[in-house]
Amino acid sequence: MGGKTDRRVFLKLSTSAAALGAFGALPAQAQTGSTLTVAWDSDIDSLDPHVFKSVGGYAVECNIYDSVIGWKVQPVDGKPGFSIAHPSEFEGGVVEAWSFENDGKTVVLKVRPNMKFASGHPVDGAALKYSLDRALLSPGYMRFVMPRILQISKAEDIVLRDPMTVVINMKGATPQPMVLNLLALMNVTVMDPELVKPNATEKDPWAADWAKRNVAGSGPYTLTTNTPGVEVVLDARKDHWTGTAAFQKVVFKFVPNEADRVLLLKRKAIDMVVGRPGLSPRSIKQFENDKNFNVFTAPDTVCNWLAMNQTKKPLDNVKVRQAINYAIPVAAIVPNVLLGYGAQMKSPLPALMPGFDGGLSPYKYDLDKAKALMKESGVATPVTLDLAVRIGWQPHEEAAVWIQRELEKIGFKINITRQTDATFRQLASKGDMQLSIETWQSWVNDPFFHLVPLFHSTSKGTNTAFYSNPALDKLLDENYHEPDANKRLAAAKQAQKMLLDDAVWGLLWNDNWTRVVRKGVTGIAKRWDTFDHFAAMKNG
């Protein structure tokens, strides 16, 4: 093994030497002080914040729009230049102050004075009201999420109380952190009505076609160029309420291949890699001891689990699912696949989520127990099952091989199938999967917001286990808007217990949020929606 390590170090050296040779003559763009160059692998499918399609648009929206409320980030001890958000800590955004009235049924939002859109138009209560209406009613993700959380359904539920104050009249009291988390999403941002409205048509009253490719934001950057497949350029605004960003220009280079992203970083042609996941653990590890880079990493709320489709035999058998949970070698996967950039998952809730209880799970790697459970289940072995992973999701592909080997020891024959992301999603939502490795992150850091799409029997497409438990449904429905925080947390714990007893998921791990950043760039922050706000970053 020693010899092998030496060789790899040597090769690494020789490749970076080669890189220097190739680019020695060219000035590295990343060195120029006021431009931040990042690599990513997405195109912008839609710039309309209220229509959430994929992360490509969202990552850019995070910098050209302002959120209504912000997640407050706090510096991490011992990691200068790095901050993270903590649960239920907020700060002002478009809204300078907020309060709840009427026994928590009414949200009052005070718009920040003297704020301007990039267009120069003022940001006021009317603009906020228009934007909330648009989020609620235009055809997109928010039309699906807002009624569910806020218990509102029509424009009349949002009222302009005075020129700078907007109130939301909810049907009932709603847990405040959940409301604020929703308002902190960039999906509920303010759009400049003076730009949007003229583009509305009878068929398209919210100008969705226009907003898909045009920007009407108040954020610290403006979108200068968008060349799909090549680059996206943002320029800093001089008149943003937070001041002018240190990085005057942000360039997103489209680099579809992870190996190339690593190389560009190494030769400092880019300052960092953004996007999700951007870099796999194996790539990140290469920068861990590189004095030219900082690796910022912190636990996050991304869940990765072995999805077991209960409409497929024998996965409908709880004993089989429990057996699988005892056979999963998580303790080996975390160091070998995640290389430490993640932690074993102990509950269907991520560890950072309110209500999480890590002491409930009985599962640990125990093949004897697993074999015993298989025997108890009465299922005739060997059982042949497909295990699907997404192509290019390196940790999933690797974990699948580990899982395959252990499951075959307890009587399964596992075929690993690799699917493109699109096919994978299609198969999963149609229920054509047997076993698959799934991933999910709830940007609203709330247990019920998290559990309903994943386990409620009415959640189509996202409940990939096709789990159906009336008792759980009832529990989730009754407590979704429970204002009593303690009662709600107790219900969350009960739900976790039910899910663990039923072994709905094969628990795998929670990913860390990680950024590899050129030394000297500071102001990196992890928020619950994971995307970087470049305005807070600077050199030194």
Added chain:
Amino acid sequence: MAVAALSPVWRRLRRNWLSIGALALIALMALAAALAHWVAPYEPDDTDAAAALAVPNIHHWLGTDIYGRDLLSRIIHAGQVDLTVALGATALALVIGCSVGVVAGLYRGIVDLVIMRCVDSVMAFPAFILAMAITAALGNSVTNVLIAIAITQIPNYLRLIRSEIFRIREMEYADAARVVGNPAWRLMFIHLLPNALPPIIVQGTLAMGYALLTMAALSFIGLGIQPPQSEWGSMTAEGAQYIVTGEWWLFLFPGLAIVLMVLSFNLIGDSLRDFLDPRMRGVR
């Protein structure tokens, strides 16, 4: 009759050591793939964390991948899929192409016109692009890749057979035979077979190479054959990720397997053509 027609071919081939080498290589690969279970040093899915990403060495001749799976064993097993699909696609195209070609040739007129317009339309697509579109439309599976490749190949055989039939119809002895009372179909097969067989054999051999390349390219870009059926193209694509860290064997050897097989089929096809095509006869 077909065998008799081929016996001089065999004599010719025997003299050409390069073709013999190619034939041997194909036979070797086919045999190894067929007997992969017994021949391969390891099971293709056997992982070994201790030997992950090993450079080619005495235990793993072609090295191992990130899971410590033996690359040689995986290449041998992948041969099953690659060679089967290539053979299947070629055979399917040959059978359909020849049958439809006979129909077009015999019925002429409107039937021929319609068939040939379809052929023109199919041939208006670069073959790989069409195979790509068909696979995308039908979905990823071994069968669909086979069908896609076959469809792009059909026109070659169809046109070959059709023109051969037209040529025979023109010939006087065909008229004579008709007068004598031989039914048309019998006539066709008596004259068609010996005339059309050699070019079809050449075409088929070369098409094997083409089919291998197309399939590999399809799975390289993520279409077509999916693991667990490891396939040379997708193995190359996987290996490409490790170039940056210097694990060159992971992309090199699966690609080399493709090159060697295609090269072999092309060499044999070329020799067959040199021998069977009268215009080329005696050139060397």
Added chain:
Amino acid sequence: MAFLAYFLRRLSLVIPTLVGVTFITFTLTYVLPGNPAVVKAGPLVSPEVVKELEKQMGLDQPAWVQYGRYIGGILHGDLGESSSTGRPVLEDFKQRLPATLELTLASLLIAMALGVPLGVQSAVHRDTAIDHIGRIVGVAGVAMPTFWTGLLALYVFFYLLGVAPAPLGRLGPGIEPPHAITRLYVVDSLLTGNWRALGSALHQLMLPSLTLGLSVMAPIARMVRSTMLEILESDYIKAAWAAGIPRRRVIYGDALANAMIPVITILGIVFGFLMAGNAVVESVFAWPGIGNYAIVALMTKDSGPIQSFVLFVALLYVTVNFVIDLLYGLIDPRIRLE
């Protein structure tokens, strides 16, 4: 007049082919799995939004109505919309086409620059070492999958030797594109005297165009060789030798000029190879052309770009072959004048 007749005769053969092509691309889209409305709307919308979109997109109509709409759309330049860029496919195409054209032309140039002399030399020195080497190069060139040659080239010239740049598109990092005239960076930087961009563009173009060029060099060399062999045996070449025309002039003037006529006809086929190779090579080198665009679309089941790419390539292929036919008629006096 004779040429006009030739032109019309050729054109009458092309039109039914084009109709057939659209029919095939439509059929392929029609059976393509995945609901275009779902793809357009994204994964996180309610079913009624999808229903609305389906109606709006005419997906509830019978197939032949949809085919009519499809043809109408093509005629109006409406190729649908890409779900990953959110833009009309035509616009994405316009943006990416120069990259593909630049790569294709460079590859064609390389293939011709290497293939023609190789073919000529193989024919002139038939059965000598040159011929054998040419033959080996040809057979091997055809047998090597372009993605593999591309990776090999990357490994050797980029990772090991460091003489090639990172495979990251058309210009090195920090290089501004030259002022857009043709939008082919090499041409534009030449026209505007932007040497920095020219150097970078050529550097970036080096490996992908060599990879692609070498893959189609073999058929060109082969065709040149066989037609040259035939022509060198022809009476007029023998007459030219006997008349004391200098050797270079006989080979590169008389013989090659005549050999180029059949070679031009296979340029159509070569172009087809190039279009197919483009898709793969662009994806290996992250070249921002339409081939790469189509492959990304395949991965995301983005039907608009896929079907448009296939249609576009077919139309281009038919057009190129048509033009080559015309060219053939123009060059060869036997057709031009009769």
Added chain:
Amino acid sequence: MTDLPVIEVRDVSVRFATDRGDVHAVDGASFAVRPGEILGLVGESGSGKSVTATAILGLLRRPGRLTSGSIVLGGRELTTLGQQELQKIRGVEVALISQTPRTALNPLITVGQQVARLFTIHSGLGKAEARRRAIEMLTLVGIPEPERRARQYAHQFSGGMCQRVMIAMALAASPRLLIADEPTTGLDVSTAARILDLLRELCGKTGASILLITHDLGVVAQTCHRVAVMHAGQVVEVAPVRALFAHPAHPYTRALVHSIPRTDRTVAMEPIPGSVPSLLNVAPGCRYAGRCPWVEARCWAGKPGMTEIAPDHHVACFAVENGRAAAA
């Protein structure tokens, strides 16, 4: 007729290597063409006439090669010259008129240019001057409307016209020797006759000698001064035309002469018995032995040398040496 010959071919042998051994296409051929003379080279097809012409032009290509002999043109040994020097001789000192006029013109170049470029290459003339001379030449060979025709392509010319162009091209650099390889093949009888007349007339004017290769004794009789007869790669008889037709000496020549349909004779044509022997790995002897009515044992063992049986009349035959000719 005592001048130095324009070309002297002595003991020339040409072999072609094949998979199955060497083909002895020309075996020790000797003859000479004198100044101003038209020498006919006759023989059946495959007898090595054209190969001999190719050898003279230095255009033998692999697998063919000159294995022995010498070719002297205007006092200069050609067999030892390199291609560079030969190229300067071809078209200038010796020119070829091929047997396929229609295909011997480059289809992509106008007829005028094809003639004109010979003037630029061989005489170093400028473009305009070369063109003027080309039209002159076309006029000389009897092409009507030469200005217009010069702008046309070969496919727009008839066979006879093409041959006239070929003649114009061959004479462009005023060579000493013109090799006319079956110049009238494929032409109708009257056109052929006119072409031959033209050849004779122009050579008379320019003083060029002609090596006229043909299988047609009729053409020989009408056109040539002397004749060399080839059989299976060997020259068997060389004689003045009159002498040859009046007193053919070699048994093969006799058979040839007797096979000519003649109006003044009522005897039926005698076909030549047997067929041209295979030239592959031949035995050392006379190649006519297998067909010869006078064959003797030594004919198989060795090749007869050339003997002068009458002034200027040479024959290679043991039987003739022994006086058989007189008997015949």
